[in-house]
Amino acid sequence: MSELAVRAAKLDAADELAGLRSRFALDTVSDHAADAAGVYLDGNSLGALPAHVPGRLEDVVRRQWGELRIRSWEESGWWTAPERIGDRIAPLVGAAPGQIVVGDSTSVNVFKALVAAVRMAGDGRDEILVDATTFPTDGYIAESAARMTGCELRAVTPQEVPSALGGRTAAVLLNHVDYRTGHLHDLPALTAAVHASGALAVWDLCHSAGALPVGLDEHGVDLAVGCTYKYLNGGPGSPAYLYVREELQDRFDSPLPGWNSHAEPFGMSPDYAPAPGAPRGRVGTPDILSMLALEASLEVWDGVSIDAVRAKSLALTDFFLECVEARTEPGRLECLTPREHARRGSQVALRCADAGKVMERLIERGVVGDFRRPDVLRFGFTPLYVGFAEVERAARVLGEVLT
Numbered sequence: 001m002s003e004l005a006v007r008a009a010k011l012d013a014a015d016e017l018a019g020l021r022s023r024f025a026l027d028t029v030s031d032h033a034a035d036a037a038g039v040y041l042d043g044n045s046l047g048a049l050p051a052h053v054p055g056r057l058e059d060v061v062r063r064q065w066g067e068l069r070i071r072s073w074e075e076s077g078w079w080t081a082p083e084r085i086g087d088r089i090a091p092l093v094g095a096a097p098g099q100i101v102v103g104d105s106t107s108v109n110v111f112k113a114l115v116a117a118v119r120m121a122g123d124g125r126d127e128i129l130v131d132a133t134t135f136p137t138d139g140y141i142a143e144s145a146a147r148m149t150g151c152e153l154r155a156v157t158p159q160e161v162p163s164a165l166g167g168r169t170a171a172v173l174l175n176h177v178d179y180r181t182g183h184l185h186d187l188p189a190l191t192a193a194v195h196a197s198g199a200l201a202v203w204d205l206c207h208s209a210g211a212l213p214v215g216l217d218e219h220g221v222d223l224a225v226g227c228t229y230k231y232l233n234g235g236p237g238s239p240a241y242l243y244v245r246e247e248l249q250d251r252f253d254s255p256l257p258g259w260n261s262h263a264e265p266f267g268m269s270p271d272y273a274p275a276p277g278a279p280r281g282r283v284g285t286p287d288i289l290s291m292l293a294l295e296a297s298l299e300v301w302d303g304v305s306i307d308a309v310r311a312k313s314l315a316l317t318d319f320f321l322e323c324v325e326a327r328t329e330p331g332r333l334e335c336l337t338p339r340e341h342a343r344r345g346s347q348v349a350l351r352c353a354d355a356g357k358v359m360e361r362l363i364e365r366g367v368v369g370d371f372r373r374p375d376v377l378r379f380g381f382t383p384l385y386v387g388f389a390e391v392e393r394a395a396r397v398l399g400e401v402l403t
């Protein structure tokens with residue numbers, strides 16, 4: 001065994017979270033690998049399946065839908081699922097109950113949050129700042145939101161935000177972790193800067209929720225959105241969430257006021273009156289099957305501290321970088337992910353000219369990451385189910401593929 005493999009075994013033996021892996025249905029899946037055991041480093045794109053979810057979903061379909069039918073809206077708690085599951089996500093992102101509602105996609109929630117932020121910002125504020133490095137959907141939505149609200153849209157990097165803010169800024173839309181590079185942005189400092197200029201901060205947590213502490217309440221974030229199928233393991237296309245800080249809820253004027261967010265949804269009134277609290281962020285009938293799969297999957301977080309997850313995430317990415325350095329020729333790869341812990345999310349992005357081909361080879365050999373055009377290899381580290389021996393193996397296979 002190599003020195004790194006010995007170290008990996010020691011790290012796994014000392015890992016307090018190692019037992020959580022059994023909560024997932026992983027070892028039955030070979031990731032269509034030639035190698036016997038695959039290494040799944042794409043949980044930042046689609047989280048793994050928790051072992052108990054298929055059975056739960058079967059009950060939802062067969063009993064709740066099949067037998068109880070319409071009664072399930074009440075008796076199986078379908079109607080209140082968006083807020084109930086929001087409260088289940090809340091501790092993972094540092095939010096007190098009553099501020100998060102689950103539903104729709106991240107894209108749709110970006111739209112709700114951004115338009116509502118501009119509407120709350122007040123007169124004379126007619127500019128939106130958007131993260132120039134954002135995941136594309138946020139940028140597209142921001143462009144449309146700006147057009148609809150009569151705002152000017154300016155794309156700036158998170159680092160440029162403090163100097164770009166001014167008396168005209170209504171809202172700033174930022175990604176907490178850069179989906180390409182894994183760069184973690186300074187949410188507390190940027191939120192404080194946005195507030196100092198009198199604007200509202202909207203954060204996209206897709207690549208941070210479930211991977212590191214966010215502290216929404218503590219840092220006074222105004223609005224936030226995120227998906228649940230990455231680090232939260234909700235399943236393909238599971239619904240996203242919207243956080244509206246409690247003090248702002250009464251002023252939250254949704255651009256998509258559907259009957260589900262009405263104060264009296266079954267009053268069937270032709271006039272809209274918004275519900276109080278988190279339900280104000282709802283739109284239409286929730287997608288119950290996906291939502292209840294998400295609810296079941298969130299049980300894997302029972303008894304898990306997000307601080308412990310963060311500590312393991314940093315140890316995994318540190319160890320991966322060390323193993324990659326030991327196994328590849330200098331200059332073959334360029335690391336885009338910051339070395340500094342305070343600026344690193346839970347992924348490692350490596351640049352190489354033939355990244356597309358390299359990732360194909362890796363996947364053939366059971367090491368599943370992803371390729372981001374034009375030249376980035378992306379590896380996500382999900383501390384609930386990835387261990388150090390796997391990290392060592394992935395780096396070893398990468399080294400072999402590169403030579």
Ligand SMILES: *Cc1c(COP(=O)(O)O)cnc(C)c1O
Pocket residue numbers: 105106107108134135137138175179204206207227240
């Ligand atoms: C994954 C991701 C999305 C996805 O948006 P959907 O509407 O859920 O498809 C949005 N924003 C960021 C930053 C992401 O990483």
